[in-house]
Amino acid sequence: MADLSVNFAGIKAPNPFWLASAPPTNSGYQITKAYDAGWGGAVWKTLGIPTINVSSRYGATNYRDTRMAGFSNIELISDRPLEDNLREMREVTKRFPDHATIASLMVDTREEWIDIIKQVEDAGAKGIELNFGCPHGMCERGMGSAVGQDPVALKAIVEWVMDAANIPVITKLSPNISHITDPGLAAVEANTDAISLINTVKSIVGIDLDTYAPYPVVDGKGSNGGYCGPAVKPIAMHMLKDLKQHPLIKDTPISGIGGIETWRDVVEFILLGATSVQVCTSAMHYGFGIVREMEAGLIKFMDDKGYSTIYDFAGKALPNITEWKNLNLKYDVKAKINEDKCIGCDLCYIACDDGAHQAIALPTDGSRIPSIIEENCVGCNLCSLVCPVEDCITMQQFDDGTQHETWDELTESDRIPNTWNDDRAGGKGHYVPEPSMAFDTVKKDKSGARTK
Numbered sequence: 001m002a003d004l005s006v007n008f009a010g011i012k013a014p015n016p017f018w019l020a021s022a023p024p025t026n027s028g029y030q031i032t033k034a035y036d037a038g039w040g041g042a043v044w045k046t047l048g049i050p051t052i053n054v055s056s057r058y059g060a061t062n063y064r065d066t067r068m069a070g071f072s073n074i075e076l077i078s079d080r081p082l083e084d085n086l087r088e089m090r091e092v093t094k095r096f097p098d099h100a101t102i103a104s105l106m107v108d109t110r111e112e113w114i115d116i117i118k119q120v121e122d123a124g125a126k127g128i129e130l131n132f133g134c135p136h137g138m139c140e141r142g143m144g145s146a147v148g149q150d151p152v153a154l155k156a157i158v159e160w161v162m163d164a165a166n167i168p169v170i171t172k173l174s175p176n177i178s179h180i181t182d183p184g185l186a187a188v189e190a191n192t193d194a195i196s197l198i199n200t201v202k203s204i205v206g207i208d209l210d211t212y213a214p215y216p217v218v219d220g221k222g223s224n225g226g227y228c229g230p231a232v233k234p235i236a237m238h239m240l241k242d243l244k245q246h247p248l249i250k251d252t253p254i255s256g257i258g259g260i261e262t263w264r265d266v267v268e269f270i271l272l273g274a275t276s277v278q279v280c281t282s283a284m285h286y287g288f289g290i291v292r293e294m295e296a297g298l299i300k301f302m303d304d305k306g307y308s309t310i311y312d313f314a315g316k317a318l319p320n321i322t323e324w325k326n327l328n329l330k331y332d333v334k335a336k337i338n339e340d341k342c343i344g345c346d347l348c349y350i351a352c353d354d355g356a357h358q359a360i361a362l363p364t365d366g367s368r369i370p371s372i373i374e375e376n377c378v379g380c381n382l383c384s385l386v387c388p389v390e391d392c393i394t395m396q397q398f399d400d401g402t403q404h405e406t407w408d409e410l411t412e413s414d415r416i417p418n419t420w421n422d423d424r425a426g427g428k429g430h431y432v433p434e435p436s437m438a439f440d441t442v443k444k445d446k447s448g449a450r451t452k
């Protein structure tokens with residue numbers, strides 16, 4: 001059976017499923033409960049300087065019937081006394097010597113960094129994570145994302161930490177920056193042992209329509225929050241990929257964070273090069289038990305594919321992610337409707353006619369099944385994405401696979417279209433109805449019969 005154990009920059013753990021520094025890791029009680037449930041590691045809720053929290057402090061974007069598709073918080077680092085956290089950390093690391101109990105830290109001066117590093121090392125922490133991410137509160141005091149957004153300051157602090165620490169150091173990056181490789185490179189140049197990302201995305205999740213205050217509301221006012229949960233997973237994966245493809249960063253171990261909820265999410269992050277993952281929102285939403293599905297799913301995936309350890313497939317998706325200019329312009333797919341599965345809801349027709357390329361026709365024979373007008377279809381995928389029936393609309397390859405030509409190659413050989421009438425221009429020859437034809441749209445009357 002698959003071996004899930006990891007050695008992440010020298011931090012060993014029975015599996016790659018770690019809790020991210022956040023409310024689920026606020027106490028020794030919670031981390032003990034999480035390890036008992038199957039988590040292989042936990043990054044303790046960030047320790048640092050005394051803080052005061054506000055109430056309320058969480059908000060969410062609910063998407064239709066999905067609660068917390070995105071989650072937001074304006075919480076600061078741990079407000080519990082440092083000595084309580086250290087006492088509990090000592091107890092947890094003694095009871096679980098083989099788990100990755102990591103201390104997340106955020107302080108200001110060099111002396112404060114040296115002092116707190118010594119204290120968490122004495123408490124048995126297996127590693128240190130540097131929180132350069134909080135996009136509210138702490139950044140106003142020059143910490144958190146204020147450091148994550150300033151590669152020069154970040155590099156200086158990582159250097160202080162590397163001088164002082166005797167255990168592995170993970171630099172946790174903020175996504176609130178244009179090029180994640182800038183702070184990533186600064187961390188690597190300062191010799192960080194590893195990187196983790198992402199922390200939360202600066203955001204406003206909604207406005208109260210009676211008081212006009214943003215959520216979460218604190219006595220009639222609000223502040224920007226940090227966004228996380230399933231909604232941020234694509235942003236996190238893109239940033240992970242950017243770091244893992246950078247020649248000077250790619251060999252640094254990365255712990256992937258952002259919207260991870262299922263075994264499939266875990267596999268995707270590993271395929272992009274992460275060798276441990278961290279979870280916050282889904283543990284807050286569903287509790288520690290979600291790790292059981294992650295573990296069973298990851299083991300099944302690895303057994304099915306014949307992988308013994310996660311290192312056998314870590315980063316395997318990276319060679320397939322390239323720049324747009326390297327994609328094959330000769331690859332040609334078109335939509336195909338499976339008539340046996342179609343329920344006649346017309347969603348594909350509406351989407352293609354209003355939002356794409358007018359390449360779907362409604363039936364005129366009294367049936368309910370639309371048809372693809374192949375010569376109009378540009379293969380954009382929209383209809384297959386809106387179709388509510390799994391695998392009802394699939395994309396079929398129309399080219400014979402023999403031709404390969406990219407924008408980069410066209411540019412190199414001076415063959416790119418340079419006028420709108422150039423026969424080589426992409427949209428030339430595509431069918432586009434005349435504006436007046438908008439009034440001719442086929443409509444249904446109440447009885448279901450189709451009338452003009």
Ligand SMILES: Cc1cc2nc3c(=O)[nH]c(=O)nc-3n(C[C@H](O)[C@H](O)[C@H](O)COP(=O)(O)O)c2cc1C
Nearest residue numbers: 020021022046073131199228229258259279280281
């Ligand atoms: C309520 C809340 C508090 C958080 N507190 C911290 C913190 O103290 N330190 C830290 O590094 N990250 C903190 N985070 C960020 C998480 O560790 C994580 O990076 C982020 O939530 C993305 O992961 P997710 O999508 O699984 O939630 C917090 C997140 C939430 C929702």
Ligand code: SF4
Nearest residue numbers: 352377378380381383
């Ligand atoms: S793939 Fe795009 S263009 Fe083709 S039928 Fe579907 S929505 Fe229309």
Ligand code: SF4
Nearest residue numbers: 342343345346348387
């Ligand atoms: S969206 Fe799917 S199910 Fe609905 S009409 Fe189109 S093909 Fe049929």
